[in-house]
Amino acid sequence: MRLAPAAALCLAAALTAALTGCGARVEPAGDAASATEVTLTNCGRKVTYDKVPERVVTNDVGITELMFALGLEDRMAGYAMPDDKGDLTGVPWKDAYRKVRRLSKDQLTRENVLDARADLVLAGWGYGFREDGGLTPDALEKLGISSYVLTESCRNGRTTTSRGIMPPLDALYADLTNLGRLFGVEERAAKLIAGFREQVAGVRARAPRGAGRPRVFLYDSGRDQPFTSGRYAAPQQIITEAGGVNVMEDAADSWTTVGWESVVARDPDVIVVCDYGDVGAEQKKRFLLSYAPLRDVSAVRHRRIFVLDYADLVESPRNPAAIARLGAYLRTVAGKR
Known part of the structure; x- marks a missing residue:
């Protein structure tokens, strides 16, 4: 050839x-x-x-x-x-x-x-x-x-x-x-x-630190059991570099299913919704805000739900820009805690 x-x-x-x-x-x-x-x-x-x-x-x-x-x-x-x-x-x-x-x-x-x-x-x-x-x-x-x-x-x-x-x-x-x-x-x-490294480093330099880092849960889909990100899927570092803590980072998998009880126990300050599928972001937000088991979760009580596109949250060239957008949001959350 x-x-x-x-x-x-x-x-x-x-x-x-x-x-x-x-x-x-x-x-x-x-x-x-x-x-x-x-x-x-x-x-x-x-x-x-x-x-x-x-x-x-x-x-x-x-x-x-x-x-x-x-x-x-x-x-x-x-x-x-x-x-x-x-x-x-x-x-x-x-x-x-x-x-x-x-x-x-x-x-x-x-x-x-x-x-x-x-x-x-x-x-x-x-x-x-x-x-x-x-x-x-x-x-x-x-x-x-x-x-x-x-x-x-x-x-x-x-x-x-x-x-x-x-x-x-x-x-x-x-x-x-x-x-x-x-x-x-x-x-x-x-x-x-x-x-990309330069862009991510700029976000990291301004990110909340220590106890000021908001706890974040990534919600992809699912009603009976939520589908979310463990530590090997893109949201792990999107959340971490943006200044948050992925509440499911102990899951040694990329995309995986967990139980709602584990979400409640970890009490995220923010829920990031993945926007794709037959159920759109607005429908997912309404479900999360109305789902009784989540009513005492901090993110739901304070209506802290942030939306990113599917392409932001799977491995792609869009990941660094997603880190920048989420980072800006988490800085406002940290400032109010």
Whole structure:
């Protein structure tokens, strides 16, 4: 396969020595014949790609926007995304969304991948990859199609479904670094990461400290039992860097179900609502404010409910901006406590 000169130069430079950063590593090529091979560490295992992918298929909004943020829409054959992930017309990547074909308004399927003639599927466990339906990295490998697993979704071995192997922002930076190396846009990835780190550091410098940090519960969905974020999903660091404490940070998982009694016992000062799905943010707020078991919870008594979009709260290039918005809100809460 032929590479553009710029991509070839970037890959050649990356392959001259083993490089490390953000939990990812590129291994040096063994000989001239493998000069286009790139080996990345993804979900704790080394994966070798023998060429720069040209027909990438992505699943869901955050994963798709990783490609867009790196300027890689020309390398994409399409994406799958439900309609409940928010308005995409005002995002920085609206032109890329118009340019790249939408394959499905549901989860990615094996049929979507084959129809698009994909040479790489970028998805995650719970974000496209699943055993039922046969869409797994192993199944795709048998079809001659490469995969890359979103780091936020990496299974951690604690149970068969528990996800998350590193702090959420580290996961974001690891994926940007890996994708930058795979596609020969290392400088672009490094610049993005540096900008994100600077933005987050600015919020952290102004954040409440010590006992002044508000306790925060992330409410995704669910009435009988709430679906929320443990310490490996993006909200953990969004909350922490913004100056709050995730009341469910002891859950060694990314997205997980808990009991309402644990929410009541931890008495959050603020509830962050994830806006997506058939039940919108306003409906979720009404439910939380009227749900009898929560009536004595501080966030409900003081009506401290803050809304962020779905794409803010899964691993995506929107995470740092979400930290800034939540940080501004938590500073006002801390000032009133």
